[in-house]
Amino acid sequence: MSFGLIVGSITFMPPFVAYPLGVELLENGAAYPQVAGFLVTLMSVGIVYFAAESKFFSKKAAILRNVVSFIGALIVIVIVMVMF
Amino acid sequence: MKMILKNKFLALSIIALIIISIIDIKMTYTAIDNTWNQLFTMLLIVPPIFILIGLFDVWIPRETIIKLMGEKSGVKGMALAFLLGAFSAGPTIAAFPLAMVMLKKGAKYSNVLFFLMVWSSLKLPIVFFQITTIGLKLSTIINLTMLVVFILGALISEKLLSKDELQEIETKALNYHKGN
Numbered sequence A: 001m002s003f004g005l006i007v008g009s010i011t012f013m014p015p016f017v018a019y020p021l022g023v024e025l026l027e028n029g030a031a032y033p034q035v036a037g038f039l040v041t042l043m044s045v046g047i048v049y050f051a052a053e054s055k056f057f058s059k060k061a062a063i064l065r066n067v068v069s070f071i072g073a074l075i076v077i078v079i080v081m082v083m084f
Numbered sequence B: 001m002k003m004i005l006k007n008k009f010l011a012l013s014i015i016a017l018i019i020i021s022i023i024d025i026k027m028t029y030t031a032i033d034n035t036w037n038q039l040f041t042m043l044l045i046v047p048p049i050f051i052l053i054g055l056f057d058v059w060i061p062r063e064t065i066i067k068l069m070g071e072k073s074g075v076k077g078m079a080l081a082f083l084l085g086a087f088s089a090g091p092t093i094a095a096f097p098l099a100m101v102m103l104k105k106g107a108k109y110s111n112v113l114f115f116l117m118v119w120s121s122l123k124l125p126i127v128f129f130q131i132t133t134i135g136l137k138l139s140t141i142i143n144l145t146m147l148v149v150f151i152l153g154a155l156i157s158e159k160l161l162s163k164d165e166l167q168e169i170e171t172k173a174l175n176y177h178k179g180n
Helices: A002-010 A015-027 A032-044 A050-056 A059-083 B002-006 B008-023 B025-059 B062-069 B074-086 B090-104 B109-121 B124-136 B137-160 B163-174
Strands: none
Touching: A002 A032, A002 A059, A015 A032, A032 A059, A032 B090, A032 B109, A032 B124, A032 B137, A050 A059, A050 B090, A059 B109, A059 B137, B002 B074, B002 B137, B008 B025, B025 B090, B062 B074, B074 B109, B090 B109, B090 B163, B109 B137, B124 B137
């Protein structure tokens, strides 16, 4: 699970590639919470953008935004775990 | 030396590229190919965004933004930030300059932050695409949860930043067009 989160946080993909990939992962036997976490962090946590973001705003602001998104991903995982 | 320090991310990537090419030259080709693709995509996206920002800067007076998204805008400002983010297209990185102009015009920080977050993951075209691929149930869970987290997160983030830090971000935004 943490693997999905970390990979999702670091990498960046256009969404039109990411979601079919998620479906493929699900079809190949990955569990729902992991895939959900991967997709959410992929979309909203952008370590790649960190340099640009901290230049535009400030380092602390960039860290805060990414942390908020990451916490959101954790909450999504918990809810998906309960629902599926 | 000064130039290297100024572009430390570029320098780091070049060093990484050299190390990779010692290990496996094929990976270097893939890396360069990817870089080229990314650069090309950026060149297609960036000019329209900058035109949009320029128009935004000239056409919309500061008072309007302060009224709509400023300190006292409350729910209305949040809703507007959500709409602006949801009806957008393009990668997250295109949102940063736009957010900068908003700050420059006096928008509240939490609203701008909310706009950025919505842009990064709740864009409407993407939500529809999401439903067709991973299913209605999963995408509803993801999007509703993220929406709640983003609203709370934007408000809390603003509280966590001190007055000085907010001031610093604002000054940065004001000097944005003067090239730092």
